[in-house]
Amino acid sequence: MPQLLTARSLTTVFVVLGLTLAAAPALAQSQPAWSNEMYEQMSPMVEKYNAKINADDLGIAAGQLKDEKVNLVVTDTDGSQATASFRMDDGLKMRDLQQGERDDATLKRSTDRATMERIISANNPAVTFQNAVVSGDITIDGIGATNAVKWTAINVASGIARWLGLF
Numbered sequence: 001m002p003q004l005l006t007a008r009s010l011t012t013v014f015v016v017l018g019l020t021l022a023a024a025p026a027l028a029q030s031q032p033a034w035s036n037e038m039y040e041q042m043s044p045m046v047e048k049y050n051a052k053i054n055a056d057d058l059g060i061a062a063g064q065l066k067d068e069k070v071n072l073v074v075t076d077t078d079g080s081q082a083t084a085s086f087r088m089d090d091g092l093k094m095r096d097l098q099q100g101e102r103d104d105a106t107l108k109r110s111t112d113r114a115t116m117e118r119i120i121s122a123n124n125p126a127v128t129f130q131n132a133v134v135s136g137d138i139t140i141d142g143i144g145a146t147n148a149v150k151w152t153a154i155n156v157a158s159g160i161a162r163w164l165g166l167f
Contacts, residue, residue: 031099035082038074038116039099042084045120050093052126058092064154066090071105071143076113106147111138136162 055062069087076082085102086094115137122128132138136159142151 031082032076032080034076034080034113035074035084035099038082038113038120039084041120042097045122045125046086046094046097048123049125049129052124053092054126055090055092057126058130062092064150065092065107068107069102069105070107070109071101073108073110074113074116075110082113105143107151108141108143109138110141134162 055066058065065088067088067090070085072084072086074082074084083101084097084099085105086097087102089095111132115132119125119128119132129138133140140151140155142148
């Protein structure tokens with residue numbers, strides 16, 4: 001005859017479940033060893049990017065990127081992922097760079113490590129970033145219902161424009 005769970009057994013199950021759920025954000029924030037080097041290289045790159053970026057060069061796209069809070073997810077060939085975050089000001093300059101995710105992010109930019117290294121080492125990271133977005137080496141997704149719908153529409157339109165050879 002099977003034994004019924006005792007109050008002590010149930011308490012143990014709930015404590016283990018609670019500890020597991022409490023640790024989940026910390027686990028999600030764990031970064032691979034190479035993330036520290038990437039983050040250290042991003043600070044001088046941000047200075048170069050901010051000096052070169054001109055919101056007017058992006059035309060209509062600039063309005064979609066202004067004042068956004070971004071989680072940048074970089075994936076290496078082994079599948080490991082590093083995350084940095086920042087916000088874009090109204091001139092599309094990067095501000096408040098930090099290692100790890102922002103809780104209040106409105107956009108997720110995803111790329112591979114090779115593309116990120118190209119942007120970091122570029123003389124003009126603003127142009128290299130723009131080219132990577134146009135070529136599809138960087139994807140942008142909205143976070144939250146409204147941004148998700150907006151960026152899905154933008155990504156579909158961009159994909160059609162690329163397919164038609166418009167850029």
